Amino acid sequence: MKLDQETIERLAIRLETCELGAIDTHKITDDYPDMDWDDAYAIQNAIKRRKMARGARIAGLKAGLTSHAKMKQMGVEAPVFGFLADYFSVPEGGLIKTSELIHPKVEPEIAFVTKRVLRGPGCHIGAVLAATDFVMPAIEIIDSRYRDFKFDLKSVVADNCSSSRFVVGGRMGDVASLDLRSIGVVLEKNGEPVAFGAGAAVLGHPAAAVAMLANQLGLRGEEIPAGTLILSGGITEAVALRAGDAVTLRMQNLGSVSVRFG
Numbered sequence: 001m002k003l004d005q006e007t008i009e010r011l012a013i014r015l016e017t018c019e020l021g022a023i024d025t026h027k028i029t030d031d032y033p034d035m036d037w038d039d040a041y042a043i044q045n046a047i048k049r050r051k052m053a054r055g056a057r058i059a060g061l062k063a064g065l066t067s068h069a070k071m072k073q074m075g076v077e078a079p080v081f082g083f084l085a086d087y088f089s090v091p092e093g094g095l096i097k098t099s100e101l102i103h104p105k106v107e108p109e110i111a112f113v114t115k116r117v118l119r120g121p122g123c124h125i126g127a128v129l130a131a132t133d134f135v136m137p138a139i140e141i142i143d144s145r146y147r148d149f150k151f152d153l154k155s156v157v158a159d160n161c162s163s164s165r166f167v168v169g170g171r172m173g174d175v176a177s178l179d180l181r182s183i184g185v186v187l188e189k190n191g192e193p194v195a196f197g198a199g200a201a202v203l204g205h206p207a208a209a210v211a212m213l214a215n216q217l218g219l220r221g222e223e224i225p226a227g228t229l230i231l232s233g234g235i236t237e238a239v240a241l242r243a244g245d246a247v248t249l250r251m252q253n254l255g256s257v258s259v260r261f262g
């Protein structure tokens, strides 16, 4: 690691203050160009500890930048991982206050819920499918704290991968009877289809993103507990929203999920 504990805590406070106050900032690698991956995840973990100390629960985990469309959109080359706090969860059909966010975008995702522990290294698609209780359609709302969504991978990891809100809904799907690679998705904004894709856009198979997350946590001696909700990553490019917009995600065989922005 290149940063000392005091700097990590200070950067965590800076990024979390931006999140809670809906204020943007410049990317932290502008100030700390030599910071490494351990520093980036240490800042993310410090943000998690701050939330938990105030009584927040961790509601799930997420993989980000898992599709080529997203990697190309953001000009980066590898997936990243973050956590979901309880207050990020919005009820199906609910209203998201744009005044609480900086520049929200939505992503259509497949959410996994596990029934058994997943532990890397060596975790693979088969292990993920065997440990999955069910899958559901999910809309992730991302909101980078960095000005104009301009960042590099380490800055984005420190910023908990732009995590902000999420909605799950639709039907619970059994992975034994679904081919998650060929599941089609349509994202509608104000009744108009604006993005289309299939599950395979996420690393060839959405379960691969969950396996990668288990393997990444395994390097730190951590695991994905049974009963964890995991957002496996955007299937299409992220779509920008503003107050007054309504979004519906339709997912083949899994129903639909909606959210409104006010």
Ligand code: 0L1
Pocket: 063, 064, 065, 066, 070, 074, 080, 107, 140, 142, 143, 144, 149, 156, 161, 162, 233, 234, 238
């Ligand atoms: O969930 C995501 O794919 C977001 C990862 C962070 C990058 C971004 O803000 O687009």
Ligand code: MG
Pocket: 062, 063, 064, 065, 107, 109, 140, 142, 231, 233, 234
């Ligand atoms: Mg996402």
